[in-house]
Amino acid sequence: MSQDKTLTVEVAYALPDRQALLELQVAPGVTVMEAAAQSGIAGKFEGLDLNDAKFGIFGVQVSAEQVLREGDRVEIYRPLIADPKEVRRARAEAAKERRKQGKSD
Numbered sequence: 650m651s652q653d654k655t656l657t658v659e660v661a662y663a664l665p666d667r668q669a670l671l672e673l674q675v676a677p678g679v680t681v682m683e684a685a686a687q688s689g690i691a692g693k694f695e696g697l698d699l700n701d702a703k704f705g706i707f708g709v710q711v712s713a714e715q716v717l718r719e720g721d722r723v724e725i726y727r728p729l730i731a732d733p734k735e736v737r738r739a740r741a742e743a744a745k746e747r748r749k750q751g752k753s754d
Contacts, residue, residue: 659722660688662697669693670722681706681723682713690725702726 655674662669671688679687681704691697704711705724717723 656717656719656721658684658717658720660685660690660725661722662690662694662725664694664727675717679717680713681711681715681717684717684723685725697725699725703728
């Protein structure tokens, strides 16, 4: 087997108004973080810090040290603006309050 074989992977990042999906060739054994850095994607988005980012492969969160396989798509996740549990809790509380007010009328 040849030692110079490369893998084709993709690195993806998206904002609400724009996205990038970059295909690149990497050496076998490259990690998620290494591929993200090699892609240059951080330079295309102001404020994107790969050291603070969370990563996934096809929608499954993985470690930055995860070794990639042929065809993997590295996804760089944005930080959440609001905690989903808190949003659901607030929505449920508001609905409860509306029901309570409706019954007292």
